[in-house]
Amino acid sequence: MPQIPLHYVDLRTFCYATEDEKRVEEALRTFLPDGDDEPFEIDRAESEGHYGDRILVLSARVEKADDVRHVLSRLADLESFDDLIDELDERVTENTELFLRLDKQAAFEGDVRLGDGITFRGKVEAYPAKKEQAVANAEDVLERLRDRN
Numbered sequence: 001m002p003q004i005p006l007h008y009v010d011l012r013t014f015c016y017a018t019e020d021e022k023r024v025e026e027a028l029r030t031f032l033p034d035g036d037d038e039p040f041e042i043d044r045a046e047s048e049g050h051y052g053d054r055i056l057v058l059s060a061r062v063e064k065a066d067d068v069r070h071v072l073s074r075l076a077d078l079e080s081f082d083d084l085i086d087e088l089d090e091r092v093t094e095n096t097e098l099f100l101r102l103d104k105q106a107a108f109e110g111d112v113r114l115g116d117g118i119t120f121r122g123k124v125e126a127y128p129a130k131k132e133q134a135v136a137n138a139e140d141v142l143e144r145l146r147d148r149n
Contacts, residue, residue, distance in 0.1 A: 005137040006098075007123040008063045009071050013104055014117075015056040016049070027108035028058050028118060033070040040067075068122075075100075075120075076145045077112040084114070085142050088135050096134035098122040 011031055015024040025042060032040040040060060047055045062071050078084060084091070084100070092098050104117020126133035 004065050004068045004072070005125040005141050006068050006072075007125055008061055009068055009123075010059065010061050010119075010121045011071070012057065012059040012119045012121075015058060017053040017055070021056060023108055024056075024104070025058060027104045028060065030107040030110060030112070031071050031074045031102070031118070031120070032060055032062065033067045071120075072141065072145055074112055075142075076148075078114065080114060081142075081146055085139060085146070088138050088142075092124060092131055092135045092138055094131050096124045096126045096129055096131065098124050098134075098138050 011028060013024060013028050015021050028042060029040070032042075034040070040062075043059045045057045045059075047057055049055050062068055075081070075084075088098070091100065098121070100120040101114060101116055102118040102120055103111075103113040103115025106113040106115060107118060122138075124134040124138050126137055
């Protein structure tokens, strides 16, 4: 994939009080590239739930082209990859952002499935910055990714 029409990808998940932080981090790392000397940086922010329980927000922004390629290559493992391409018009916003929800439990097991738990937000390059152009660019890169696999 010579050109990646994504400015960046944000991945985010919540670690609730009933979950093991290391396992939730491992699930998020399923989509992140391996660092050369150290693991990819994950930001942590503590929050509080409605009943006062601790919620840890784990997030990572992937900006380098090779790292974005890695995240996209993990998406190629989706069983419903063709459905994802068909749904791009509903998944790309007017602000040219591609949104997906990924299954956190499956990610912990090393699998990639659509579901709940991990939010994927990719900023799609589009000139002019219109939804239609962003959908076309996202479709192009996902089809190239599918055809390569």
